[in-house]
Amino acid sequence: MSSRLPLAGVLRLGRPSDIWFKPALSVVAAVAPPNLALLALGRLDLAMYTMAGSLCALYAHNRPYAARARALAWVILGMLGGLATALLTASLTRSAVVLVAVGAVLAAVQKVLCDATRIGPPGNVVLTFISSAALFVPQSLHRIPGHLGLAAAAGAWAWLVGMAPGLLRPHGPERRATAAALNAAAAHAEAHGSGEDTAGTHGTAVIAVRAARQAVSSTTGTPLTFTHRALERLIVRAEVALAAPSDADPAPLRDWARQVRGNRPVPEVPHLTGVDSELAPHPGPLWHRLRPLAPLALRTALGCALAGYASLALGIGRPYWALVTAASLYQADLALTWGRGVQRVVGNLLGVLFFAALVPLAHTGEVALVLCCLALNFGAEALIGRNYWLGSVCVTPMALLITEFAGFQQPGPLITERVVDTLVGALVGLAAAVVVPHRKRVVRAERAGPRTLAATGGSRGRHPDQRTGKTTEGVRP
Numbered sequence: 001m002s003s004r005l006p007l008a009g010v011l012r013l014g015r016p017s018d019i020w021f022k023p024a025l026s027v028v029a030a031v032a033p034p035n036l037a038l039l040a041l042g043r044l045d046l047a048m049y050t051m052a053g054s055l056c057a058l059y060a061h062n063r064p065y066a067a068r069a070r071a072l073a074w075v076i077l078g079m080l081g082g083l084a085t086a087l088l089t090a091s092l093t094r095s096a097v098v099l100v101a102v103g104a105v106l107a108a109v110q111k112v113l114c115d116a117t118r119i120g121p122p123g124n125v126v127l128t129f130i131s132s133a134a135l136f137v138p139q140s141l142h143r144i145p146g147h148l149g150l151a152a153a154a155g156a157w158a159w160l161v162g163m164a165p166g167l168l169r170p171h172g173p174e175r176r177a178t179a180a181a182l183n184a185a186a187a188h189a190e191a192h193g194s195g196e197d198t199a200g201t202h203g204t205a206v207i208a209v210r211a212a213r214q215a216v217s218s219t220t221g222t223p224l225t226f227t228h229r230a231l232e233r234l235i236v237r238a239e240v241a242l243a244a245p246s247d248a249d250p251a252p253l254r255d256w257a258r259q260v261r262g263n264r265p266v267p268e269v270p271h272l273t274g275v276d277s278e279l280a281p282h283p284g285p286l287w288h289r290l291r292p293l294a295p296l297a298l299r300t301a302l303g304c305a306l307a308g309y310a311s312l313a314l315g316i317g318r319p320y321w322a323l324v325t326a327a328s329l330y331q332a333d334l335a336l337t338w339g340r341g342v343q344r345v346v347g348n349l350l351g352v353l354f355f356a357a358l359v360p361l362a363h364t365g366e367v368a369l370v371l372c373c374l375a376l377n378f379g380a381e382a383l384i385g386r387n388y389w390l391g392s393v394c395v396t397p398m399a400l401l402i403t404e405f406a407g408f409q410q411p412g413p414l415i416t417e418r419v420v421d422t423l424v425g426a427l428v429g430l431a432a433a434v435v436v437p438h439r440k441r442v443v444r445a446e447r448a449g450p451r452t453l454a455a456t457g458g459s460r461g462r463h464p465d466q467r468t469g470k471t472t473e474g475v476r477p
Contacts, residue, residue: 029057097309
């Protein structure tokens, strides 16, 4: 069991993303104005609804702006749909058994939709957190339109925040992805030339090239600009360097990467005759992507429901914390799910200690409470890219402080309930992952990405892998 579910490396910190500060600043810019406006109006109790829309600013930061506009719009609509369902349910019943059941079904739907559409981080967790929390807030039918209106207004502001950088750097995401692919290909060529072990550099470069190819291909449906065509030719150079590292010169690859990252014109390189480059394939109709995810939906619904009911049996007043913990665990296979469970437990336990140290400052007044939440928002997004547990150290106290927007509470019961719900959610969630096994073809589909020339490690022309759809083993996103 220890070899199948290892602990080594699960808590290891990775390098921060090149743009770690952008999502961190974006979420602060999206959350601050609505919360400060409610603070000025003396209605901080409504902040849960504006937070629902504001947190949509966490999504789609690596997507080109045309694709980001569509993705953010769908995220906001999905958030509003989940919130509306939760508010309607809460207004019709106060039965905790029914509320947990609805929360589990919502969590399953949110999980499979996020996986099928490959929306990317933070995935279903934020959506499930909002809808699950809303289920356990007393509600009345006549207030639902106003609450949804607040969420929609905050969501519209989050959409503007997410799109604003495009005014200065309209091709920023594609440029960054292409530069990363060129640098990764150069590092692989250097490692190959020096006789070092190239397994790590090859895997990293394959992922980087695939991300660059997806970034450029996501502009499909809009006219390709000179910049996109120039980026596509540079991606081909990175692919060729991976296919034949012994013939690649790292110096021009790194030089092109430096030029691409700035606002200077994209370097124009000649098209390589005989190299057939393809855009990333279209993922196909949504229904076809949803069908293989049925076991994942069952696993999520079962794990969340059992976690919520176990929390209720223990007398916890906020079973949605256990439900959200279970929903956050499920990854492509059991080993990854186990790793996420360890990260979640460690991060949450450290987070409640952080909350205990922070709460005296937050309780000095509503202004301090709002500012603490903004700082934790920034910290969570700045750190979570290095490891999930590190970001959870900020997410946990932020979630606890959000519950106090309607009024300060005794920290002791909050801490106790959060610790118990974390442990219950993780244990029950992992048990559900064992009971409902992963289907191998689903795991392969989740791990497989667009087939690139680099992923085949083969010739410089069209590789049979691209026509048959077979995936390359050992490559994980």
